[in-house]
Amino acid sequence: MKAVSPERYGRIELGKHLVDKSLLDRDDLRCGKVDDLVLDLSDADPGRPPELVALVTGPLAYARTLGRVGTALARGIYRLLGIRDPHPVEVPWSRVRQVDVMVRLDLSRAECDVNAVSDTVRDRLFAHLPGA
Amino acid sequence: MHLTYHQIVGRRVVDRDNRPVGRVVDLIARSPDDRTIRVTGLLVGRRALIQRIGRDRWNLHPVVVGWSEVADLDDEHIRLRTRRDDLRRG
Numbered sequence: 001m002k003a004v005s006p007e008r009y010g011r012i013e014l015g016k017h018l019v020d021k022s023l024l025d026r027d028d029l030r031c032g033k034v035d036d037l038v039l040d041l042s043d044a045d046p047g048r049p050p051e052l053v054a055l056v057t058g059p060l061a062y063a064r065t066l067g068r069v070g071t072a073l074a075r076g077i078y079r080l081l082g083i084r085d086p087h088p089v090e091v092p093w094s095r096v097r098q099v100d101v102m103v104r105l106d107l108s109r110a111e112c113d114v115n116a117v118s119d120t121v122r123d124r125l126f127a128h129l130p131g132a
Numbered sequence: 133m134h135l136t137y138h139q140i141v142g143r144r145v146v147d148r149d150n151r152p153v154g155r156v157v158d159l160i161a162r163s164p165d166d167r168t169i170r171v172t173g174l175l176v177g178r179r180a181l182i183q184r185i186g187r188d189r190w191n192l193h194p195v196v197v198g199w200s201e202v203a204d205l206d207d208e209h210i211r212l213r214t215r216r217d218d219l220r221r222g
Contacts, residue, residue, distance in 0.1 A: 013175065014137060015158040016184065037137035039171060049199045052161065052169040056136065065138035093169070 014052070022102045023057060023091075023112070031109045035061035038090060052093050055103065059086035059117055082120050135205075144209050145176050145197065147216040154195060156210065157181045173198045174210070195219050 018034055025031045036056035042048040063074030078086035089112060091105060098104040105112065137159065145153040154177030161171050173196050175184070180194030196219075203213040212219075 012161040012163065012169065013158045013184075014161055014169075014171070015141060019137060039135050039137065039140075041133045041135060043133055047200060049170040049172050050135065052171070053134070065136075094167070 018055075018099065018103070021099070023055070024102050024104045025107055025109045025112060026097070026105065027108065028104075029109055031105070031107075031112045032057040032089075034103055035088070036065065054090040054092050055096065056088050056090055057112075058089040059083060061088035064088065078117070081117070082124055083117065140174075140205075140210075143205075145174065145212065146209050147212045147219075148203070148214060149216075150211075151216050153197070153212065153216050153219065154178060154180070157184050157194070160196065171199055174202075 014037060018037060021034050022030055023032045023034065034055050034057060037052055038054040038056060039050040040053045041050045059078050060071060060074055063071050066074075075086060091107065091112065095106045096103060097106045140159060141156050143156050145156060147153055156174050156176055157180035158175040159171045160173040160175060161169050163169050176195045176197055179192040182190070183192050183194055197212060201212050201214045201219075202210055204211040
């Protein structure tokens with residue numbers, strides 16, 4: 001069983017039970033949080049319920065929901081931090097191992113490609129601290 | 133076609149006569165098997181919002197719109213094929 005358990009939650013409400021939850025990689029290391037969800041609507045059959053196909057995380061994932069101004073502002077902040085090409089990452093739902101209080105992935109942090117912010121902050125700020 | 137959660141949440145819902153029902157507060161889903169999650173409905177309106185921010189114990193019975201009742205999605209609205217008075221409360 002990997003998915004959101006109806007036995008655990010009763011009715012699954014995506015915003016309540018998935019969005020904003022922390023992501024853990026296969027080594028139980030934090031690798032971001034769920035900022036958005038990608039839903040697939042069937043063009044051939046519009047009445048078919050949309051299927052959850054991916055989680056969205058990483059730089060600009062949430063900012064994209066704030067419109068052009070929000071996106072531009074966030075992009076500028078990321079560039080000031082030294083991230084040249086900030087972009088959100090889509091994690092396929094098939095790589096989700098389990099959802100409980102956190103979302104556990106069947107991926108390593110490197111495969112997630114979501115460490116741009118933490119790596120940059122580590123390299124540009126913490127690496128220069130004495131004893132770091 | 134792909135849509136994101138945040139592209140749906142917050143949209144206005146109108147019934148088949150263009151009467152407002154409310155805004156989408158959350159998406160209801162079910163997992164028919166261990167590998168798939170499908171959106172089966174929308175939680176709509178102020179009662180859903182109050183419940184969403186933590187007043188579950190009040191039994192507010194928010195409006196629940198089944199996905200089968202969705203006729204059309206455009207950039208601003210979600211149009212239903214039913215009338216507002218026929219919607220059930222969850």
